[in-house]
Amino acid sequence: MPVEDKKEIQLEIAHILFVDIVGYSKLSINEQRAAIDELNEVVRNAEELQKAEAAGRLIKIPTGDGMALVFYASPEAAAQCAIEISHALK
Numbered sequence: 630m631p632v633e634d635k636k637e638i639q640l641e642i643a644h645i646l647f648v649d650i651v652g653y654s655k656l657s658i659n660e661q662r663a664a665i666d667e668l669n670e671v672v673r674n675a676e677e678l679q680k681a682e683a684a685g686r687l688i689k690i691p692t693g694d695g696m697a698l699v700f701y702a703s704p705e706a707a708a709q710c711a712i713e714i715s716h717a718l719k
Contacts (some may be wrong), residue, residue: 653694677710
């Protein structure tokens with residue numbers, strides 16, 4: 630009987646930040662594009678996101694009128710990123 634190779638499964642906890650543009654569907658097409666561009670710019674400039682991305686510990690998933698940011702470092706990373714985005718958009 631052949632010996633089966635057992636693959637080790639590694640589980641990780643992910644911390645997800647969901648970002649959504651409120652009232653997006655009520656905006657004109659030009660306003661929608663501008664809102665998405667502004668959001669992408671702000672998110673790209675978030676220091677916490679840049680650190681996670683540089684460490685290879687981030688997944689970005691676009692959702693149409695927002696995005697999901699999956700952090701693998703700590704829950705604080707997702708929370709800090711949310712604070713940075715909020716401050717930049719005010």
